[in-house]
Amino acid sequence: MIGELSHFLSLSAVVIFCLILIFNSIFFFGKIHPNQLSLSLRMFNQACSLIFISFGIFVYLSINDDFSIAYIASHSNSQLPIFYKISSIWSAHEGSMFLWIVFLTAWSLLFINSLHHDHPLKRKTLLMLSLIILGFLLFLLLTSNPFERILPFGAIEGADINPVLQDPALAIHPPMLYLGYVGFVISFSFISAYLFHGNFELEWEKDIKDWSLVAWIFLTIGITLGSWWAYYELGWGGYWFWDPVENVALMPWLAATAFMHSLYASSKSSVLKTWTMFLGILIFALSLFGAFIVRSGIIDSVHSFANDPQRGLYLLIFSGLITLLALGIFSYRLPSLNVSRYIVSGSKESYLSMNNILMITSIFSIFLGVTYPLIIEALNGEKVSIGPPYYNTIFAPLILIASIFIMASVDSLWQRSKPIKSVALTIFIPLMLSIIFIYIVWHVTAIFSILPYIGIFSGLLILFSYLYRIFSNFLSKKFINTGSAIAHIGLGLLFLAVSLNSILSYEKNLNLAPGESIQINQSIKEFSFDDIKVLKASNHDVISVEVSLVQDGKNISLNPQKRKYSTRGQITTESSIHASVLKDTYLTIGDQLENGSWTFALKINYFIKWIWFSASLMVLGMLITIFKKKVT
């Protein structure tokens, strides 16, 4: 009964959104009545609240183990802690789509109500948002209904959540990611409304700036959490696999990053305005493309949900229409938007636009990498896959060029070019430091591989440019944009960490009997397999292994596990990680052989913690940017 109530509330929201759209389109050509907006806004707010209440009830049902609802029965279990009962809602397609819509609604509601009542774009933005929410609500209810009942008798016990998803990082990862994805619905709808409106004297940047910055933060945290979770929970020891689903998250992120940058240029001077608008539309379009890739099952990926052509078709058509609508009005207005101001070469804008081009290039390359297997299969029926080598070769040169522009832009000015002579010193010193440092890296590691060295060099250029700038500004007590400096230092560190990780890390496959002890290399003098135990936990059996290492003269004990979950019979590997500043010692158990010995995979991952640390620096930089603006 309560389930039907929840279902009914969602259906009512659909009706109200339809009413808003019908009601407004009737008056579309006529004169706008002053109360029309008030009424639409009220209806909008109520429809949004209905969705929230509906979702709230669904959460309640999940906590109270209503296994007569098919979705809850197949993804939750009465033995789960409440935290995971809630997070089981977004562990599969239907529920996660529901969450997606709830976030979409929440962003829309907050944004619309934050706009001043007389804001000329308010009504059009509201209509655009209603259209998008309606489209996704219909998608949820028609193709992937989470409220479906098991009739006539419900299940007695739930089938349990997939054990690898029973993890705090993974419980938070999807909400963060979705908050990021759908947050850009604001820039999308607002820019579309602006273009429809056609009064180009209006300032639109400041109204969506903070919203986009916040969405960017969520997106960054979401991607980082996903990568961190994959590293410690999946037991593969990697942090990024260039999997199609990771790629479709990276594309909106790159677009969003480019958008943030050109939004600055666009609000400082009027150049790059059209470009910024295009990016603002592109981010959400790419998020929609991501939703299509993940939820249609068209690409075989570890993340993709079950293959369902009907869902894929709906999403493709709906996302296509929405994107076409926005891009259509954009190209229609393009001639009248043209701002006839040239960008001064050598100014900050010029470097920004160069890097914008690079980011678009990288988005395009990823897009090609994701869709190329589909194109090939459609053309000649061959199945192909594109792995990390493609992305590495594409990204290395792009990163290098980007970091040169970043380095040049550190000391540049808005709208004015700076003579080469005055910037020579600020470029020369970081360049020299980078060359010296890379020589040290080569000397210490005695490994040379071209792509990682490009990455290291790029990272160093950015890092030293900003450090030098901070240092010299500190001496001369000049102003520095702290947020930007921190975020870019994060980026430099990221390049550095990723590249060093790829050349220094290594792995060993071992085969030992209990009680046995071996030497692995100069760093790990002793690896002993001390003990093995079989334990019982509430919903799984554990094989727990104790291993002690003598690594670099220090004693380390590791405790990797294998778990077998009773309800699904699924086996998971729990890695054991010993982290130090420079490297992680990462151990997983393999299988038992006939002679009673066990196999192990030992991975030494260098600088891996630095990857997540640098992502946090970027988030910190962005936070500082948001809050500093509020104060001044």
Place this chain on the structure above:
Amino acid sequence: MLQARKNRLWKFFIILILSAGGISLILFSLNSKLDLFYTPSEMFEADIKPGYRIKLGGMVKTGSIIRNGTKIKFIATDFVKEVPVIFDGVPPDLFKEDSGVVVLGYFLDGMFEAEEIFAKHDENYMPPALSIEEKET
């Protein structure tokens, strides 16, 4: 021709050349970096050059897994043709007899040397080509 126009033409050409170069680089690396996917039968039919990395998808034949230290030998089958596979390392948890497997590596002298065995989140996973065949039978 006006100087400004000449400059613009130059810029246009430079951009054109750069983007053409960029796109051809992307396409070139796409073609050299992609892995073709085969089922065992398809692999025998296709004429694969030695040293060419491919992906092979099939089922792990029942009772075919032999372990020796960290080395694993098994047979990947599509119920028509069989390919012996060798791998050194720890396979993912979902690698077991009579279930789907995808391996990446090289086919040399009747033996597939796997660099990587792919893990799938889904325990019911089957390579798409095989699941179609199974539905038909």
